[in-house]
Every structure is written in C-alpha cells, then in structure tokens.
Amino acid sequence: MSGAATFIEAFADEVGAEGPVAVGGGRTRWSVGGALDADARVLRAPVGIVDYQPEEMTVRVGAGTAVSDLHGVLAERRQRSALPERPGGTVGGALMVGESSRYRLGRGHVRDALLQAVYVGAEGQTVKAGGPTVKNVSGFDLCRALVGSLGTLGLVAEVILRTQPIADASEWRRADGVEPWSLPVRLATASAVLFDGTTTWVHLEGHPGDVASDAASIENEGFVRTDGPPEMPAHRWSLTPAALAGLDHDSENPYVAEVGVGTVHRTQAQPAPSLDPMALELNRRIKAQFDPTGRLNPGRLPF
Amino acid sequence: MLGRKRSSSRRTHDPCAAALIEAIGAEKVQVDSAHRALASRDASIYSGGSAGPLCFPTSTADVQACVRVAAEHGRAIVPRGAGTGLAGGTVPLGEPVVISTTRMNRIVEIDTDNRVAWVEPGVVNLDLTRQLAPLGFHFAPDPSSQQVCTIGGNVANNSGGPHCLADGVTTSHVLAIEVVLSDGQVVMLGGLEADSPGYDLRGCFVGSEGLMGIATRVAVRLTPDRPAVRTLLLAFDEVRDCAAVVGAVIAEGIVPAALEMMDKNTVVAVEAFVGAGYPTDAAAVLLVEVDGLDAGVSAHAARIAEIGRAGGATSVREAADDEERALLWKGRKTAFGAIARIKPDYYLHDTVVPRGALPDMLETIHDIVERHDLMVLNVFHAGDGNLHPILAFDGREPGVYDRVHDAGDEIVKASLAVGGTLSGEHGIGVEKRDYMTLLFSAADLDHQNRLRQAFDPFCRANPGKVLPSGHSCADIQALTAAPKSVWV
Incomplete structure (x- = not known):
C-alpha cells in the first residue's frame, strides 16, 4: 500500500496542475481520437503489480504495466483479465482506448473489468473512482466514464481489475462456407466467433467435456481444428450484430467480423459516426466539467 | 403547499399540479393526499x-411535458418505479413532482438477431424474463423483488440479484437508454452497435439513482438460457465454516451462477414460510447453482460438494428436478417476506466485503x-461478498430505532474497515448518503458531482440523494437537510 501511495503521489507531482500533459503507454493505439498536441508533456504511468488476490479474483496494478506482464503473473494462478493483449500494450492504455479483446463474446467487455481507478485530475488532485470489491454501486460510476475516455478526463495511475479463471480447455475451429450467425447462441463455450465472408473461426473454451461436446456439435458442418485466429486488419468498425450479415465483399477493404458482438476489423477506417446532437452536448459538458482548460491529452477526444 | 382535498378531488391549489393536468391530462396526475402519501416512501x-x-406518464412526450412543467415551476423531479428500493432513493424530498413509470410498461420489441429487447421503464423484471422464456433467453439481473421491481428501477440502481455472480449486474446487461434530461430534452445514451462513440454515457447513467434524468426506453441484452442447471444445498453446523467454503469455491476457479448464504434464523423463518425442506437445525446453509453444459456442470457440482464436505458441511442435498429447484429458490427469494412473520419491521x-473477510x-x-x-438474519450474496444483515425489530418498542440505527452504523464501519464498500446493489439513496464521506474523499465526491452536473446542470433530478450535502449542487442544500427524526 505504502509503495503504491508513493508511486501515485510521484505521478501526481509529475502531472502537476498546469500545462498540457498526456500519458503514453505502448502507443499501440496512439492515433485513436486524433493526434496529440505537439507541446504536451508525455508521461509514463506507474508500473508494477501492487497487490494480487487470486482468491478474491482481483488485482491492483500500476496503469503503465504491460498487459502481457500482468497476464503472465495472473496465469501462474490460472487467471487472466478481460483486457486485450497487444504487443507492448499497457493496462492503462487498454482501458483508456476501451477496445475489448476479440474474445469479448465470452470474456466480456473491457469496461466490465475495471473495479477501481485512482487517477490524477486536471487540477492535479488525486481522485478515486469505484471500489476494490467485485460488486459495488456506491455513488456514480466514474469508472465507466473513464474507460474509452482516451485519458481526457483524468490520467490513471493505478487500477483494480477483476480477474477471470482461465478455462481448462480451449481450442480454435474453422470451416468454410457455413452460416455463422447462430453460433454464438448455439455454442455455450464460444468465446469468439469470427467471420471474413467465407471462413468462420470459432474459439471454444471451458470444461474439457463441454468444449468437446460443442466441437462435436459442429463437426458435421465441416469445422476442423486450427491453430489460431486469422490476421486482423488494423481498423475497427462498430456495427450492430445483426448488421454483420449485410457486409459486402470488398477486395479493397476486406474484413474479419466478430459475430454476436458487432466489431468488424477492416483495412480501411470507418467513416466517423454521427452522434446524436444531445449526446454530443453531454460529451462536451463532461469534458468541460473534468478538464475545463483542456490540458489532459490535448488534441485527442473520443467523440 | 398542496390543498388538503379529499382523495376523490381533482382540484388543486398547486399551480404546478394544475399545469401538469393541463399538460398530460387529469387522468395521469394524482394530487390527493393518499396517493402522495404512498409515493412518499419506498421499501x-x-x-x-x-x-x-x-404523474403517470404513458409516453416519452408525457415525461418531457412533466419535466418541463416542473422546471417552469421551480420544482424538482423524482422518478419512481415500483418503489421497492431499500435506500430511500425514490423518497421525494421537498414536494417534488413525482414521475411514476408504472404505466410505461410495454415490451416494445424483442430482437433476437441483436440479442436485445427494447422495453419501457415500467416493465416488471420477471415479466420480461417470462416473455423471453419461450425464445430461450432471459434478462440476467434477478433481484429478490423481481416479481414487482421495474427495469427502470434496475437501471437506476444498477441492480443485482443472486444470479449476477457469474453474469454481472445491470450495467453489463443494458446497451442503450433513451433518457429525458432535467430540462426536458431527450437523448439516446449508448446504442446497439458494438461500441458507441464518445464517453460511455450509458455506463454513467446506469446506477445514477434518478439524478441524471428519467429513462423512458431501455435496450437490454438477452442472455441465452443454459441447457444444464444443478442446484445444491449445503448445511453447516458452524457459520464460520460455511463462510469459509464460499472463499474456497471461488479460489478453486469455480464461479457458480449463484452462491447464496442463509443463517439459522433465516432458514427457520423461510422454512416456516415455504416448506422447502431447508434444514432448520443447521447453523447456516449455502445455496449454490451451477449452469452451463452437462460435463462442466456435473464436474463443478461434484467439486463444490467435495469442497463443502471437506470444509465441514454436514449434508449436501441436490435439487432433483426443476420443481425442487424452484422451491429452494422460492425460499431464498421470499426471505424478506418470511421475516415479517418474526418481527413487523426490518432494516x-x-x-460488500472481500470474500476472505466473510467469516x-x-x-x-x-x-x-x-x-x-x-435480532439479525443473514441472507446474502456470499459469492461476491455482498452482505445483507437484516435487523428485524418491532418499531413499537420504545427506543428501538436508535439501537437499529446505531447497529447499522457499526456494521457499515466494520465493513469499510476490512476493505469493503458501502453498497453492492441497493444504492446510496438518502439512507447511505452521509456515509459516502467514509468511503470517498472530497476530491472523489467532487468528481462524482461534476459527472452529475454534466447531465443535470440545474440539479433538478432527484436532489438530496447519493452525494452528501457539501458535495452536491449548491442550490439544493435546503433539501438535503433531512430532519433527524426521520427514523420512524
């Protein structure tokens, strides 16, 4: 605790109360939401696992810690988090970008992983959002406001994450020419169903017997074992799950869709979605409330 | 302020009430003292x-009209569902316009392609799940009050329930919310797309206890029913052993669908009420449910029974069929009602405490x-450490409210001292508002208030709740000064 308190204080001192400032993680999604203003100081968030309680299924970790390092430690107790692993990607970065892993169908949205965040506000004050327990409705849900905020409401120093058990069995299966749309409901162990217009990839995880029975149930549709998922194009589109069936083949802009979720990975970027004018106004008001001078991650905005 | 008319009278001397009648019709506005008295309390x-x-609006336009009239007359608004809240969240302070959602109770659309249902806020939780049953889906949050509580209330309180252990509470099951803000404007928060652009306004609104506006339509996620379910009842001679088994099950990497604990007092009350065959000689019982596919469910049920026996369980009973399972759950879910047979009042x-701290x-x-x-009866969501110590008492006994209040106060402080939190699923409302300073610093509360002010700059929506006075909007301080004698 005292170590954590010290690293939070040191981070708050670095952030200070004046001047444009940002936090850089692994910079795996550095361009999302616009380019950072050139005059912003770029800081690193604290690194390290502060407290891991496997039996509580929670872990307290510095936001600058690499997700792969965190997952390496959690894996020793057969646990993980819902955060996506990108080479070099950090815990804070994954939360601030708010993009879920490709296993969202089974493992949940990245925002559901965050239980508590300690962050530094625009005036240099240290703020705690949420709480350390796996269930908590005490006060307004600032954690949900932070996830996906691109660090524009506060600079996160340390978080408490919910962990999940790693399943005893997991495997990828693939088949060509099948209709993938009903698979997320038919397969109780499916944590990902991916579709590129021709090929379907299914990731099953759970009890070995359940994975085997789900795998057997789709064997006559031509599903065979495969090593892993396809290469994902770089850009993310956000559609409704039902809209995926209407995706057209486009050799200029191929896709891999997350069936049952609605995320589509494509080579070209999605045209900027238009926000409901009142929702846009609420976004602006939130930013103005938390960062009236616009010093946090200037140049980047999630809306 | 209001004319003290007999309940049959529609006439009123309150100009705001007259304007509301003008705006949405006399049949949708009640001004008599009997209705107002009912709307002055929750559970x-x-x-x-x-x-x-x-007001009983039947459309989003009605809600907008009510909110606008209230604003014109300088009155606050308080949304109200079924009134089953346990923290005073919908208790109106200072004669605000109360907006009941109970007549907005249509299931608008069930869209299995997107695994979503659009519902109005007054739809009763269990009614939705019953409608979904033939399609093989359900709405995961299942508070004990699910037979009467509304989806709008679930959204306001970010409600949980026994089966939220594996599936998560309401926020994980709400995709989009149409909201009337406190100035009467309508906004859609979130959406059915995988991710909505901008800040997670939907996530900010869920659990905001009516302080950010009134939900008028909600898109809820449909959860597929699992093919296999097994329900176990483990009995213990020692409360401590029972509590320790909770942590042991989770530590094994097993997250059951539900993991509920009841102590002897509760078991005795429940058994007299439903006759489910609960062991009334046990010091405590665990009700555990696992669901999924056959192999995993069988393995987990067997392992939980083993952990239980190794941890001191004197008996392990498994529900033989759906009927027995339903009876065991009826016992758990009617526990609060059963307590009324022992004492007329409860608090x-x-x-929530870390599971390891439960014993x-x-x-x-x-x-x-x-x-x-x-007298205490413990019946709670042990799997996530969410305590519900029910203090049963007879309010007619002189001085009993002070003792109940003091004991509650000590329980809260003891929970926070072991790294716990104030509320797992009931919300803060007015009842736990003044405890917020034990959990949050002035800076923390200031940021919560900033979020609220982004949604409601005028602090018109359900003022006096959640944030303690001094950390809330300045113009409602008068409202937050509730008299000390409110413990009646």
Whole structure:
C-alpha cells in the first residue's frame, strides 16, 4: 500500500496542475481520437503489480504495466483479465482506448473489468473512482466514464481489475462456407466467433467435456481444428450484430467480423459516426466539467 | 403547499399540479393526499419524504411535458418505479413532482438477431424474463423483488440479484437508454452497435439513482438460457465454516451462477414460510447453482460438494428436478417476506466485503447485534461478498430505532474497515448518503458531482440523494437537510 501511495503521489507531482500533459503507454493505439498536441508533456504511468488476490479474483496494478506482464503473473494462478493483449500494450492504455479483446463474446467487455481507478485530475488532485470489491454501486460510476475516455478526463495511475479463471480447455475451429450467425447462441463455450465472408473461426473454451461436446456439435458442418485466429486488419468498425450479415465483399477493404458482438476489423477506417446532437452536448459538458482548460491529452477526444 | 382535498378531488391549489393536468391530462396526475402519501416512501424505513403531484406518464412526450412543467415551476423531479428500493432513493424530498413509470410498461420489441429487447421503464423484471422464456433467453439481473421491481428501477440502481455472480449486474446487461434530461430534452445514451462513440454515457447513467434524468426506453441484452442447471444445498453446523467454503469455491476457479448464504434464523423463518425442506437445525446453509453444459456442470457440482464436505458441511442435498429447484429458490427469494412473520419491521445494509473477510465479518455482525440487543438474519450474496444483515425489530418498542440505527452504523464501519464498500446493489439513496464521506474523499465526491452536473446542470433530478450535502449542487442544500427524526 505504502509503495503504491508513493508511486501515485510521484505521478501526481509529475502531472502537476498546469500545462498540457498526456500519458503514453505502448502507443499501440496512439492515433485513436486524433493526434496529440505537439507541446504536451508525455508521461509514463506507474508500473508494477501492487497487490494480487487470486482468491478474491482481483488485482491492483500500476496503469503503465504491460498487459502481457500482468497476464503472465495472473496465469501462474490460472487467471487472466478481460483486457486485450497487444504487443507492448499497457493496462492503462487498454482501458483508456476501451477496445475489448476479440474474445469479448465470452470474456466480456473491457469496461466490465475495471473495479477501481485512482487517477490524477486536471487540477492535479488525486481522485478515486469505484471500489476494490467485485460488486459495488456506491455513488456514480466514474469508472465507466473513464474507460474509452482516451485519458481526457483524468490520467490513471493505478487500477483494480477483476480477474477471470482461465478455462481448462480451449481450442480454435474453422470451416468454410457455413452460416455463422447462430453460433454464438448455439455454442455455450464460444468465446469468439469470427467471420471474413467465407471462413468462420470459432474459439471454444471451458470444461474439457463441454468444449468437446460443442466441437462435436459442429463437426458435421465441416469445422476442423486450427491453430489460431486469422490476421486482423488494423481498423475497427462498430456495427450492430445483426448488421454483420449485410457486409459486402470488398477486395479493397476486406474484413474479419466478430459475430454476436458487432466489431468488424477492416483495412480501411470507418467513416466517423454521427452522434446524436444531445449526446454530443453531454460529451462536451463532461469534458468541460473534468478538464475545463483542456490540458489532459490535448488534441485527442473520443467523440 | 398542496390543498388538503379529499382523495376523490381533482382540484388543486398547486399551480404546478394544475399545469401538469393541463399538460398530460387529469387522468395521469394524482394530487390527493393518499396517493402522495404512498409515493412518499419506498421499501426502506426512511420516512422523511413528502411527494408533490404524482404523474403517470404513458409516453416519452408525457415525461418531457412533466419535466418541463416542473422546471417552469421551480420544482424538482423524482422518478419512481415500483418503489421497492431499500435506500430511500425514490423518497421525494421537498414536494417534488413525482414521475411514476408504472404505466410505461410495454415490451416494445424483442430482437433476437441483436440479442436485445427494447422495453419501457415500467416493465416488471420477471415479466420480461417470462416473455423471453419461450425464445430461450432471459434478462440476467434477478433481484429478490423481481416479481414487482421495474427495469427502470434496475437501471437506476444498477441492480443485482443472486444470479449476477457469474453474469454481472445491470450495467453489463443494458446497451442503450433513451433518457429525458432535467430540462426536458431527450437523448439516446449508448446504442446497439458494438461500441458507441464518445464517453460511455450509458455506463454513467446506469446506477445514477434518478439524478441524471428519467429513462423512458431501455435496450437490454438477452442472455441465452443454459441447457444444464444443478442446484445444491449445503448445511453447516458452524457459520464460520460455511463462510469459509464460499472463499474456497471461488479460489478453486469455480464461479457458480449463484452462491447464496442463509443463517439459522433465516432458514427457520423461510422454512416456516415455504416448506422447502431447508434444514432448520443447521447453523447456516449455502445455496449454490451451477449452469452451463452437462460435463462442466456435473464436474463443478461434484467439486463444490467435495469442497463443502471437506470444509465441514454436514449434508449436501441436490435439487432433483426443476420443481425442487424452484422451491429452494422460492425460499431464498421470499426471505424478506418470511421475516415479517418474526418481527413487523426490518432494516438492512448491503455492504460488500472481500470474500476472505466473510467469516470474521459475520462474527463481527453477530457481536454488534448482540450488544444492541437486536435480532439479525443473514441472507446474502456470499459469492461476491455482498452482505445483507437484516435487523428485524418491532418499531413499537420504545427506543428501538436508535439501537437499529446505531447497529447499522457499526456494521457499515466494520465493513469499510476490512476493505469493503458501502453498497453492492441497493444504492446510496438518502439512507447511505452521509456515509459516502467514509468511503470517498472530497476530491472523489467532487468528481462524482461534476459527472452529475454534466447531465443535470440545474440539479433538478432527484436532489438530496447519493452525494452528501457539501458535495452536491449548491442550490439544493435546503433539501438535503433531512430532519433527524426521520427514523420512524
């Protein structure tokens, strides 16, 4: 605790109360939401696992810690988090970008992983959002406001994450020419169903017997074992799950869709979605409330 | 302020009420004292409320009209669902316009392609799940009050329930919300797309206890029913052993669908009420449900029974069929009703503690209650450490409210001292508002208030709740000064 308190204080001192400032993680999604203003100081968030309680299924970790390092430690107790692993990607970065892993169908949205965040506000004050327990409705849900905020409401120093058990069995299966749309409901162990217009990839995880029975149930549709998922194009589109069936083949802009979720990975970027004018106004008001001078991650905005 | 008319009268001297009648029709506005008295309370023992005109809108446009009239007359608004809240969240302070959602109770659309249902806020939780059953889906949050509580209330309180252990609470099951803000504007928060652009306004609104506006339409996620379910009842001679088995199951990497604990007092009350065959000689029982596919469910059920026996379980019973399972759950879900057979009044907190702290915490609660010469019944969501120590009492007994209040206060402080939190699923409302400073710093509360002010700059929506005075909007300080004598 005292170590954590010290690293939070040191981070708050670095952030200070004046001047444009940002936090850089692994910079795996550095361009999302616009380019950072050139005059912003770029800081690193604290690194390290502060407290891991496997039996509580929670872990307290510095936001600058690499997700792969965190997952390496959690894996020793057969646990993980819902955060996506990108080479070099950090815990804070994954939360601030708010993009879920490709296993969202089974493992949940990245925002559901965050239980508590300690962050530094625009005036240099240290703020705690949420709480350390796996269930908590005490006060307004600032954690949900932070996830996906691109660090524009506060600079996160340390978080408490919910962990999940790693399943005893997991495997990828693939088949060509099948209709993938009903698979997320038919397969109780499916944590990902991916579709590129021709090929379907299914990731099953759970009890070995359940994975085997789900795998057997789709064997006559031509599903065979495969090593892993396809290469994902770089850009993310956000559609409704039902809209995926209407995706057209486009050799200029191929896709891999997350069936049952609605995320589509494509080579070209999605045209900027238009926000409901009142929702846009609420976004602006939130930013103005938390960062009236616009010093946090200037140049980047999630809306 | 309001004319003291007989309940049959539609006439009123309150110009705001007259304007509401003008705006949405006399049949949708109640101004008589009987209706207002009913709307002045919820299911908690908090009785400091005082309702103004009570509106029953049937559309989003009606809600907008009510909100605009209230604003024109300088009155606050308080949304109200079924009134089952346990923290005074919908108890109106200062004669605000109370907006009941109970007539907005249509299931608008069930869209299995997107695994979503659009519902109005007054739809009853269990009615939705019953409608979904033939399609093989359900709405995952299942509070004990699910037979009467509304989806709008679930959204306001970010409600949980026994089966939220594996599936998560309401926020994980709400995709989009149409909201009327406190200035009467309508906004859609979130959406059915995988991710909505901008800040997670939807996530900010869920659990905001009516302080950010009124939900008028909600898109809820449909959860597929699992093919296999097994329900176990483990009995223990020692409360401590029972609590320790909770942590042991989770530590094994097993997250059951539900993991509920009941102590002897509760079991005796419940058994007399439903006759489910609960072991009334046990010191405590665990009700555990696992669901999924056959192999995993069988393996987990067997392992939980093993862990239970190794941890001191004297018996392990498995529900033989759906009927027996339903009976066991009926016992759990009607526990609060069963308690009325023992004492006429009850009061509870719903703090959460780390699972590992449960054995000690239950002893602490026992000591606190004994010291205050009260009776406690523990029936709670043990799997996520969410306590519900129910202090049962007879309000006619002189001085009993002070003892109940003091014991509750000590339970809250003891929970926070072991790294817990104030509320797991019931919300803060007015009842736990002044405890917020024990959990949050002035800077933390300031940021919560900033979020609220982004949605409601005028602090018109359900003022006086959640944030303690001094950390809330300045113009409602007068409202937040609830009299000390509200414990009636």
